[in-house]
Amino acid sequence: MSTLADRAHVSPSESRCQEQHSPPALQSERKLVLEQPSKYPVLTLPTEIIIEVFMHFLPTYPLCPPLTGLDSPTLLTQICHEWREIALGTATLWRAISLNDHTIPFEHQAHLCNMWLSRSLCHPLSIDIYEDIVNPLRTAELLSALVLHRARWQHLNLHRLSISLLRMIEPGPTPLLRSLNLFLTDYELDLVTTTNVVFREAHLLRTVVLNDYAAEYLALPWAQLTALTLRGVFPRECVPVLQHASNLVHCELNLVNESVDTPDISLPSLQSLTLTGRSVTGYLETLIAPALLELEIPESFLGPNSIDTLTSFMSKSRCKLRALCITQYASVSRDLFYKAFPLIAVCFEE
Template sequence: MSTLAADRARLADLDAQILDLERSLSALRSQRQPVFERLSTYTYPVLTLPNEITTEIFIHFLPNYPSWPPLTGPDSPTLLAQICREWRGIALVTPALWRAISLSDPRIPFEHQVHLCNLWLSRSRCSPLSLELCGLTIDPLRTTELVSALVSHRPRWERLVVYDFSLSRLLAMDGPMPLLRTLELYTDDRHNGVSFLEAPLLRTVVLWDAATETVALPWAQLTSLTLSHVSPQYCAPILRQTSNLVHCVLDFRDYPEAADLLDVTLPYLHSLTLDGSNPEEYLETFIVPALRNLQILNAYLEPGYIPTLTAFVTKSGCKLQNLRLQYADSAFEFYFRKAFPSTPVSFE
């Protein structure tokens, strides 16, 4: 058979196969149509829930406010907006899903973080905001743009946590913060001062390193204060202004000197945690009649420090309900329990 005749025969065979396949496809389409129509009338049970219940489920899907969900990924509210049209509509009109914003993921390009931040700020509407800013120094121009966007929503700030962020940037944030309740600053910038004095609801503050030296705060209204990696010389002047403290954590980076041990009376202090270099020596500073919980983190704590502890309790006239000695050698537990027979003593 010639090549031409073979090609004609092959073409006829292929046409016949195509015709058979088209008939099969037509039959499958005919079978598919009623199945599709039945499915189109089916409503998934979850989509029959009232929007109010779906909204509550969405809110419980996220970390408890004021903790922050990731901007993207499985635990982000953006996932809820990608499941189906109905869920997207509910997610986009639920401000509570977008009110906790963390700009701290190095895997997301900074420019995209700025874009997402603006989206979340818009979607959160009038809700109070919980903000986490971390190391936003890559692009000064975009950082300025971001700070401007955040400042425009400053009346809604409820929690503000800032890591490795130049205090000069924070200067642009200065102003009234009527809802701010929690402030955490982690910085080693000693060249700029910043004020948070216009925050009438501020109660909880965490300051790290240089922030203790450069930040002006309404100290008298605070009820919880953490000073971390701080020199003891800066503690007493601050603590003498915080007469309403209920909880206090001090983490020293240097040994306390005699000049640092100025008397501080904290009449409402309920819990005190001391960490760092020989922190128990700083106990001489305090008069805390309401103290109930004392925690000391010191791997070198030994029975020789018992007189210091007993003198502190006697001086304050407090009735300890819990004494925790973390990192201390449990071999000394007997001596501390004997010295404080009416106080539960724990070693960790």
């Protein structure tokens, strides 16, 4: 098989000179080398290896690449004929669809969406979509195309979605859905009924991220969740959710400051807890987490007697913490924490 290196060893002038003084057999061999088409070594790789290279070119699933541009699988269809055929025939390259680039004209974005849905065949899907607030009807059109494939939804990210659009996906099942990230806007809540939007038949759903409005107006199979993040919520808004999400293993709560007057909540399976937001003293003491191993909490959440608050919480929960991270650290001596909790890995983040 000839290569560019083979050709480089024979210049045109050398070829003419050697042609005149070489034996006929050598002339024929040299002619064969010069006339054979060159082939880049990468094109000699087995198709399975090329597909593996393609998969590493993209963000790790379920992260979504852009629809177009240098980081998109569409680029792989523009290199050469062989790569185009391989890319178009590899359904897993097209299973993560991001519809949040409003620099792409809507008609082209809709065309690309349908094309990716077709190329992904029957594979589970990761969907990432922002509502176009200027023209929500366009988002509705995209969402209506996606709803036809709801049985394949595996990871769903819905950003700044109005409740009317959210209701488009309410009636049917999502049997493969494993993770849901929903940021629900409030600009329609006074115009529509505020009855809960129910996700039905989502038996595999385990990981959920919600903002405050989504937490209030969404009904999920809370008891089957193992990871939950609530953003921008008041402590009182956490109560009904956490009371039903009794099997959580990981939980992150971004809290808005208010006086805490909530009942105790038991989370028997919880292993890691992260609290963020503004100062909400007294909230930690309302949680009972006997299996807790890792705690991340701002110093301000602990009140003026940080060591006593943590000691009381651990005693009440009867947990055996392994790691403690104090964030927004400001005042209390680190040595006091090290001395009070010698068996716990303590760290500080300012």
